[in-house]
Amino acid sequence: RITSNACLEYLDGRNPGYPGEALRRILGDVHARVRLAVADSTTPDTRLVDDPMPINPIQADTLTSLNQLMVGGIYMYARSIVAYTRLRYFDADQRRSGIPDDVAALVEGMSDDTVTVSLINVNPLQPRTVVVQGGAFGEHQIIAVHHEDRRIPVEHSSFQVHLAPGTGTTLTLEQRRYANKPSYAFPWDR
Numbered sequence: 197r198i199t200s201n202a203c204l205e206y207l208d209g210r211n212p213g214y215p216g217e218a219l220r221r222i223l224g225d226v227h228a229r230v231r232l233a234v235a236d237s238t239t240p241d242t243r244l245v246d247d248p249m250p251i252n253p254i255q256a257d258t259l260t261s262l263n264q265l266m267v268g269g270i271y272m273y274a275r276s277i278v279a280y281t282r283l284r285y286f287d288a289d290q291r292r293s294g295i296p297d298d299v300a301a302l303v304e305g306m307s308d309d310t311v312t313v314s315l316i317n318v319n320p321l322q323p324r325t326v327v328v329q330g331g332a333f334g335e336h337q338i339i340a341v342h343h344e345d346r347r348i349p350v351e352h353s354s355f356q357v358h359l360a361p362g363t364g365t366t367l368t369l370e371q372r373r374y375a376n377k378p379s380y381a382f383p384w385d386r
Contacts, residue, residue, distance in 0.1 A: 279332035316364030333378035
């Protein structure tokens, strides 16, 4: 039913430039909206508090692209945000949700039961530890991780990746989707 979709073409290997194009588009839009916010002459008394969206730097297109590229997700907004993702990240050192500072993630491929992701620590001095979770709520079981020529069994909803300073890796995760009861609990609290 989808006639043309740049991200799906990227995942199929037919649009290799999509991540860079999407990032340039996102940054251009964020910069334009920040300029609008800085130039906004309204005061708190005259500003429409219920409609800040024209100057909000984070728009649906930005969220959609980041969701697709970082967590293999579909951004669905209909009165609330529903998180349909193949991955989610946690900062193991800071014990918080979200990708650690200085770490980049790019989903490079997906199939029914696999997802391939590259993780890079751009910090040249400090290591980072990323917890990679299957799905936004741990609903996907990670059966194993393929790293280089090794298959590492996991059989859990999450696992940790240690990234030395200035290094990166590409991992392919075998997943059994919707195998676990969804939970808001962080991986270390399960």
